[in-house]
Amino acid sequence: MIELKNVTKSFDGKNKVVSNLNLKIEKGEFVVLIGESGCGKTTTMKMINLLEKPTKGEIFIDGENVKSQDLMELRRNIGYVIQKVGLFPHMTIGENIELVPTLKKWSKEEKKARTFELLELMDLPAEDFYYRYPNELSGGQQQRIGIARALAVNPEIILMDEPFSALDPITREKLQDEMMNLQDELGKTIVFVTHDMDEALKLADKIAVIKDGEVIQFDTPEEILKNPANHFVEYFFGKDRMWKTPEMLLAKDIMKKKFGKIGVKGSPARAIEIMKERETNTLIVVDREGEKKQKPVGVVTRNMIMKNNGHSMKMKEIMASSEDFIIDENTNMVEVLNIMSKINFRSIPIVNKDKLLVGAITPISLLNIITEISPSIEGGEL
Numbered sequence: 123m124i125e126l127k128n129v130t131k132s133f134d135g136k137n138k139v140v141s142n143l144n145l146k147i148e149k150g151e152f153v154v155l156i157g158e159s160g161c162g163k164t165t166t167m168k169m170i171n172l173l174e175k176p177t178k179g180e181i182f183i184d185g186e187n188v189k190s191q192d193l194m195e196l197r198r199n200i201g202y203v204i205q206k207v208g209l210f211p212h213m214t215i216g217e218n219i220e221l222v223p224t225l226k227k228w229s230k231e232e233k234k235a236r237t238f239e240l241l242e243l244m245d246l247p248a249e250d251f252y253y254r255y256p257n258e259l260s261g262g263q264q265q266r267i268g269i270a271r272a273l274a275v276n277p278e279i280i281l282m283d284e285p286f287s288a289l290d291p292i293t294r295e296k297l298q299d300e301m302m303n304l305q306d307e308l309g310k311t312i313v314f315v316t317h318d319m320d321e322a323l324k325l326a327d328k329i330a331v332i333k334d335g336e337v338i339q340f341d342t343p344e345e346i347l348k349n350p351a352n353h354f355v356e357y358f359f360g361k362d363r364m365w366k367t368p369e370m371l372l373a374k375d376i377m378k379k380k381f382g383k384i385g386v387k388g389s390p391a392r393a394i395e396i397m398k399e400r401e402t403n404t405l406i407v408v409d410r411e412g413e414k415k416q417k418p419v420g421v422v423t424r425n426m427i428m429k430n431n432g433h434s435m436k437m438k439e440i441m442a443s444s445e446d447f448i449i450d451e452n453t454n455m456v457e458v459l460n461i462m463s464k465i466n467f468r469s470i471p472i473v474n475k476d477k478l479l480v481g482a483i484t485p486i487s488l489l490n491i492i493t494e495i496s497p498s499i500e501g502g503e504l
């Protein structure tokens with residue numbers, strides 16, 4: 123775990139570049155620092171491995187103050203990747219990756235085995251790349267070497283300062299995907315600086331939005347989009363961004379908590395009554411009456427009731443069984459729309475992990491969410 127406690131940094135003794143900053147990064151978390159140019163992202167990151175010294179405040183790694191650690195050891199044990207990868211041109215790729223293992227006095231065999239392993243991990247055939255020089259590699263390949271080098275001694279923590287920003291968009295996206303796979307596999311604690319919102323939303327477990335050297339929101343990408351801490355965060359990420367990333371909208375964000383429902387033993391007459399009260403043509407059928415701990419078992423529409431026309435029948439016989447279309451509350455909007463397109467009624471039950479009914483999605487709830495997140499509609503242009 124990395125903890126920054128009341129950290130302040132001033133280069134000139136007057137202006138605070140980082141101001142009383144607090145941040146707690148859990149083990150295995152991928153944290154992205156984002157903010158406008160000059161807000162203090164890089165300085166914050168550099169203080170973690172003491173490339174910059176805090177003017178005030180303390181930084182702890184796994185509970186130990188970084189100040190009390192041997193500086194060289196500290197830096198060698200934290201992987202560091204920067205934008206211009208900084209490979210030494212006169213050294214082979216193998217030698218570049220083996221820099222820290224050499225400083226740590228690993229044996230030749232150990233170093234080579236590890237470097238081969240890392241090159242394969244980076245999808246670069248080791249037999250070939252090990253012996254090449256940096257200028258024989260493309261920008262994307264060099265950046266992969268930079269990551270391999272940062273991983274060489276298998277550090278728990280990796281700091282990455284805009285590592286992909288000098289790359290073309292396609293290579294950049296490819297490396298982001300690789301980074302995500304790598305993180306799934308290795309589970310490192312990663313602190314990643316970027317000013318690219320899409321990159322932050324894609325990679326981060328948590329995003330720290332920094333403004334004037336202070337963290338103004340530290341949360342998951344979903345929360346930052348759904349509940350921005352203030353206008354700056356909302357403006358910074360763009361109000362319509364949520365709409366561009368519908369996979370971040372979950373059923374629980376869209377669903378209505380109040381909706382028409384009826385027990386399996388309810389009569390058609392009672393169903394029609396509830397439909398009138400609720401001004402709806404569709405009800406969720408639940409396993410038992412009462413407000414709590416109900417499980418959805420089906421959906422009934424006015425048409426189904428009319429077609430059956432048997433007043434003595436119960437909902438159980440009339441309803442469409444919901445086995446195929448019950449949606450978990452954490453299902454994303456893209457999947458919700460997909461499921462809704464396959465059914466021919468207008469209300470769909472949402473359940474929690476215990477399969478209990480927690481809400482319903484209807485066309486109205488979808489419309490509400492579109493209105494909420496789409497700036498053009500908000501402007502009254504509909």
Ligand SMILES: Nc1ncnc2c1ncn2[C@@H]1O[C@H](COP(=O)(O)OP(=O)(O)OP(=O)(O)O)[C@@H](O)[C@H]1O
Pocket residue numbers: 133139157158159160161162163164165166317
């Ligand atoms: N060594 C230094 N000496 C003096 N001022 C510095 C030094 N390093 C950074 N600064 C200043 O501190 C402020 C924050 O810089 P920093 O590099 O941390 O910002 P950033 O958020 O990473 O910016 P960018 O996105 O443009 O890289 C800037 O105003 C910068 O000019």
